[in-house]
Amino acid sequence: NAGVTQTPKFQVLKTGQSMTLQCAQDMNHEYMSWYRQDPGMGLRLIHYSVGAGITDQGEVPNGYNVSRSTTEDFPLRLLSAAPSQTSVYFCASTLAGSTDTQYFGPGTRLTVL
Amino acid sequence: AQSVTQPDIHITVSEGASLELRCNYSYGATPYLFWYVQSPGQGLQLLLKYFSGDTLVQGIKGFEAEFKRSQSSFNLRKPSVHWSDAAEYFCGLSNFGNEKLTFGTGTRLTIIP
Numbered sequence: 001n002a003g004v005t006q007t008p009k010f011q012v013l014k015t016g017q018s019m020t021l022q023c024a025q026d027m028n029h030e031y032m033s034w035y036r037q038d039p040g041m042g043l044r045l046i047h048y049s050v051g052a053g054i055t056d057q058g059e060v061p062n063g064y065n066v067s068r069s070t071t072e073d074f075p076l077r078l079l080s081a082a083p084s085q086t087s088v089y090f091c092a093s094t095l096a097g098s099t100d101t102q103y104f105g106p107g108t109r110l111t112v113l
Numbered sequence: 114a115q116s117v118t119q120p121d122i123h124i125t126v127s128e129g130a131s132l133e134l135r136c137n138y139s140y141g142a143t144p145y146l147f148w149y150v151q152s153p154g155q156g157l158q159l160l161l162k163y164f165s166g167d168t169l170v171q172g173i174k175g176f177e178a179e180f181k182r183s184q185s186s187f188n189l190r191k192p193s194v195h196w197s198d199a200a201e202y203f204c205g206l207s208n209f210g211n212e213k214l215t216f217g218t219g220t221r222l223t224i225i226p
Contacts, residue, residue, distance in 0.1 A: 004156075031212055040122075042203060042216040043157075050212075058213070090156060094211050099164050102211055104149075104156035 002026050004105035006091050012111045013081045021076040021108050023091030029103075030096035032074040036060065036087040037107075043090065049074055050096050081112045115140040117204050119217035127225050128196055134189040134220050136178075136204030144206040146187040147214065148178055151201045160202075162211075163187065174198070199224045 007022045025032065033048035035058075045058030049068040063085060065077040074093075078085060088109050092102040116139045126132055138144060145164050149157040161172025168180040178189045187204060204217040 033213075035216075040218055042117075042119075042218040043214075044216070045213060048213060059215075092157075096212065097210055099162070100211055101147075101159040101162065102214065104158075106156045 004091055004093055004103050006089075006105035006108050008108060009106070010109050012113065013078075014113050015082060017081050018077070018079050019081065021078075021089055021091075021110070023074045023076065023105060024072050025074075025091075025093040025103070026072065027093060027103065028071060029093035030071065031102075032068070032091065032093045033058070033102070034064070034066065034074070034076045035090045035092065036085075037090060038087050046076065046089075081110075083112045086110060086112045115144065115206060115208060115215050117206055117215055117217035119202075119204055119220050121220045122218070123221045123223065125223040125225060126194055129193050132189075132191045132194045132198070132222070134202050134204075134222070136187045136189065136217060138185050138187065138204075138206050140185075140206060140208065142208070143182070144208055145210060146178075146180060147205040147207070148172065148176070148187075148189050149203045149205060149216075150174075151203065151219075153200070157203065160189070164210075194222075194224055196224045196226070198222060 004025045030051045034046040035043040047066040049055045091105040094102040118137045147162045148160040205214045
């Protein structure tokens with residue numbers, strides 16, 4: 001199993017550009033989520049999904065879109081990047097409603113100029 | 114609203130010394146509690162979790178944590194640290210099993226020889 005994979009590892013954008021951060025898992029997990037990590041603020045939940053076709057907002061959803069067309073993939077889209085979105089982004093997955101751990105991907109470091 | 118507080122931003126301990134990282138939470142009921150570790154440039158790895166039952170929880174790498182309801186705390190301990198324990202440690206809670214985690218701001222651990 002590859003676990004949770006994220007691409008790209010690093011990305012630099014200009015203000016106003018759009019991009020998609022990719023996340024995939026091969027563990028057949030229903031629950032997937034996106035977090036952003038900022039210095040001194042820990043990790044904050046952006047969006048999450050409990051299964052294909054179902055998504056919901058977390059603590060800091062503004063400026064981000066998600067969709068879940070398959071169990072395996074949960075992309076995060078920035079439609080118009082802003083410097084405030086400079087952060088490290090982590091995708092995580094787990095079996096919904098279980099006591100299993102959340103498995104985190106290696107992260108994507110995004111810089112918006 | 115639920116919240117997690119890690120009062121120590123940075124802790125330095127000598128190799129071989131004991132360690133205690135503090136975590137306090139605010140939540141109306143009994144939460145599900147977690148400790149994660151993040152090595153530099155890596156994703157998060159679960160150290161241990163508390164869902165119910167015995168309030169002293171054993172985790173990986175020789176770590177343990179104790180849930181104290183009266184103090185709203187879930188402190189992480191290790192009797193003797195190793196240089197490889199240098200990392201950032203995050204306490205987290207969830208009100209729904211292993212989903213929608215709320216994290217503290219993290220404690221960075223430095224080990225000196």
